[in-house]
Amino acid sequence: MNNDLLNELTFFVLAVFVGIEVISKVPTMLHTPLMSGTNAIHGIILVGALLIAAGAKSPVTLILGFLAVVLATTNVVGGFVVTDRMLEMFKGRQTPSKTPEAAKK
Amino acid sequence: MSTILTLAYLLAAVLFILGLKQLSSPRTARNGNYTAGVGMVIALGATVPQLRFTTAGAIIVLVGVVIGAGVGTFGARQVKMTAIPQMVALFNGAGGGAAALVAVAELIKFGPHPAFAEALPSVFSIVVGSVSFAGSLVAFAKLQELMTGTPITYPGQQLVNGLLAVAIIGFVIAVLAIASIPFSFLSLMLLALILGVAFVLPIGGADMPVVISLLNAFTGLAVAASGFTLNNFALIVAGTLVGASGSLLTKLMSDAMGRSLGNVLFGAFGQVRTTAGAAAGKEGRSVRTASIEDLATLLAYSRRVIIVPGYGLAVAQAQHAARELADLLEKRGVEVNYAIHPVAGRMPGHMNVLLAEANVPYEQLKEMDEINDEFKDADVVLVVGANDVVNPAARTSPGSPIYGMPILNADQAKNIVFLKRSMRPGFAGIDNDLLYDPKTIMLFGDAKDSLTKLVAAVKAA
Numbered sequence: 001m002n003n004d005l006l007n008e009l010t011f012f013v014l015a016v017f018v019g020i021e022v023i024s025k026v027p028t029m030l031h032t033p034l035m036s037g038t039n040a041i042h043g044i045i046l047v048g049a050l051l052i053a054a055g056a057k058s059p060v061t062l063i064l065g066f067l068a069v070v071l072a073t074t075n076v077v078g079g080f081v082v083t084d085r086m087l088e089m090f091k092g093r094q095t096p097s098k099t100p101e102a103a104k105k
Numbered sequence: 106m107s108t109i110l111t112l113a114y115l116l117a118a119v120l121f122i123l124g125l126k127q128l129s130s131p132r133t134a135r136n137g138n139y140t141a142g143v144g145m146v147i148a149l150g151a152t153v154p155q156l157r158f159t160t161a162g163a164i165i166v167l168v169g170v171v172i173g174a175g176v177g178t179f180g181a182r183q184v185k186m187t188a189i190p191q192m193v194a195l196f197n198g199a200g201g202g203a204a205a206l207v208a209v210a211e212l213i214k215f216g217p218h219p220a221f222a223e224a225l226p227s228v229f230s231i232v233v234g235s236v237s238f239a240g241s242l243v244a245f246a247k248l249q250e251l252m253t254g255t256p257i258t259y260p261g262q263q264l265v266n267g268l269l270a271v272a273i274i275g276f277v278i279a280v281l282a283i284a285s286i287p288f289s290f291l292s293l294m295l296l297a298l299i300l301g302v303a304f305v306l307p308i309g310g311a312d313m314p315v316v317i318s319l320l321n322a323f324t325g326l327a328v329a330a331s332g333f334t335l336n337n338f339a340l341i342v343a344g345t346l347v348g349a350s351g352s353l354l355t356k357l358m359s360d361a362m363g364r365s366l367g368n369v370l371f372g373a374f375g376q377v378r379t380t381a382g383a384a385a386g387k388e389g390r391s392v393r394t395a396s397i398e399d400l401a402t403l404l405a406y407s408r409r410v411i412i413v414p415g416y417g418l419a420v421a422q423a424q425h426a427a428r429e430l431a432d433l434l435e436k437r438g439v440e441v442n443y444a445i446h447p448v449a450g451r452m453p454g455h456m457n458v459l460l461a462e463a464n465v466p467y468e469q470l471k472e473m474d475e476i477n478d479e480f481k482d483a484d485v486v487l488v489v490g491a492n493d494v495v496n497p498a499a500r501t502s503p504g505s506p507i508y509g510m511p512i513l514n515a516d517q518a519k520n521i522v523f524l525k526r527s528m529r530p531g532f533a534g535i536d537n538d539l540l541y542d543p544k545t546i547m548l549f550g551d552a553k554d555s556l557t558k559l560v561a562a563v564k565a566a
Contacts, residue, residue, distance in 0.1 A: 005333075015118075015342045022126050026130075026354070026357065027131065028454060029457045030131060031314075032453055032454040032458070041124070041125075041144075045200055047152045047340060051207075051335055051337070054157065055156070060210075065169075066165040068207050069173065075200035076177070077174045078176070078177030079177070079200075082181035082189060082196065085182070087134050087135040
């Protein structure tokens with residue numbers, strides 16, 4: 001195995017652990033926005049689509065690159081905008097950690 | 106990779122992680138989305154100067170970005186709050202499709218005999234990305250009710266799916282070992298697309314949120330695999346973060362429904378038919394209805410009312426009317442609370458969003474565990490457009506597809522009022538015995554319409 005691949009494997013394994021750890025305490029009410037937020041993040045495939053599309057010469061690569069750029073941009077732009085629309089609804093509210101006391105009164 | 110590019114990707118990765126962290130707490134969630142967005146802008150901004158554009162390449166990138174940004178913004182802005190789950194499915198499918206296409210293009214570039222270390226992740230990305238793309242489209246169609254939400258099963262289904270999987274593995278081996286057939290990648294993609302459809306068809310509409318979350322994790326992994334092919338650090342880290350957190354989120358969601366993931370994905374095989382048979386014998390039972398005025402009197406002279414909102418409330422855009430009724434009852438000294446089932450609406454947390462939009466006071470929103478003991482003291486439970494989340498079959502009928510799902514104890518209240526369009530079963534496609542309970546009163550019609558009439562009648566009462 002070459003060095004690049006070893007490095008990449010290291011990043012991959014560490015990212016698995018970070019990904020699991022970082023959202024492990026999410027409350028139920030945020031499941032949907034969180035799914036939508038992670039959905040926007042995998043829109044990073046736009047970087048890959050750009051790498052393919054920018055240098056495209058043959059007709060096949062041009063078509064593949066074009067479709068990939070359209071789909072990836074839809075994913076990244078739509079993903080962030082729709083997540084923000086959802087989270088907008090939570091603005092100015094109390095945090096749920098306060099509600100049990102509030103409810104008892 | 107240049108040093109600047111690597112550092113920019115590192116910064117982006119850190120921002121994605123911080124963004125996810127913020128997204129999992131209600132107070133910081135909105136900022137979390139911005140944080141991740143900044144990470145995305147940095148990753149993209151650092152990539153663009155590194156690109157060597159051909160003329161044709163520059164044109165397709167420009168046109169592609171404009172179209173994609175237009176479609177994405179339009180879709181995300183125009184979509185109704187109720188239709189958000191299927192919109193997320195579409196965006197996710199787009200990402201999966203993009204990952205598969207990138208991998209195909211990269212494999213073509215490698216020529217007929219790609220190195221194993223490059224070919225393996227490409228093939229993985231093609232298969233998983235395509236499954237995610239096709240599966241997401243089916244999930245969208247089910248939620249948008251372009252097709253039936255009930256599980257679609259047919260004899261020999263497992264055999265067909267098994268054969269599909271075997272064919273895909275065969276093609277994978279062919280691509281990796283021989284890799285000289287120019288269109289083998291496309292055949293592989295086509296097979297994976299079919300598998301994606303076949304995979305989601307037998308899953309019921311009510312379980313779509315879990316499926317979308319799983320496909321979201323799939324897309325993350327496909328993106329990570331593309332990162333291995335392209336030797337791109339940003340794709341590997343961001344894709345893997347989504348793959349890992351998405352997998353955990355999928356598990357948390359099925360836990361919230363009291364089901365195992367295996368039961369959600371493969372539960373339809375064999376189980377549904379037995380329940381359908383059992384339900385068929387119950388046709389012709391009578392239900393109780395009452396006039397708007399009678400119901401208004403019942404509500405106005407109650408002490409405790411619990412509203413159980415469901416997807417029907419969201420579809421009818423009745424959350425504002427529900428709030429008006431609740432305010433009116435509160436003024437008369439009735440204690441009103443909302444019981445929020447973890448999967449009310451179409452996704453966990455969906456109902457909180459909808460009621461927040463209608464400015465329902467946060468203290469009145471009670472989670473299931475918090476309110477389940479209070480149902481027995483409630484005079485009236487007003488079930489607005491919900492069904493499966495109060496179906497006692499989840500407790501009593503082991504053959505039911507929703508058996509084991511935690512439900513709201515609406516059946517323990519003194520009176521139960523269902524606001525429903527018809528006797529049609531809920532999204533899980535199963536009959537609800539509670540509708541036929543002697544304590545239950547049905548009020549048929551559009552939820553918003555019924556609530557508005559109730560508001561007028563309570564004012565008069």
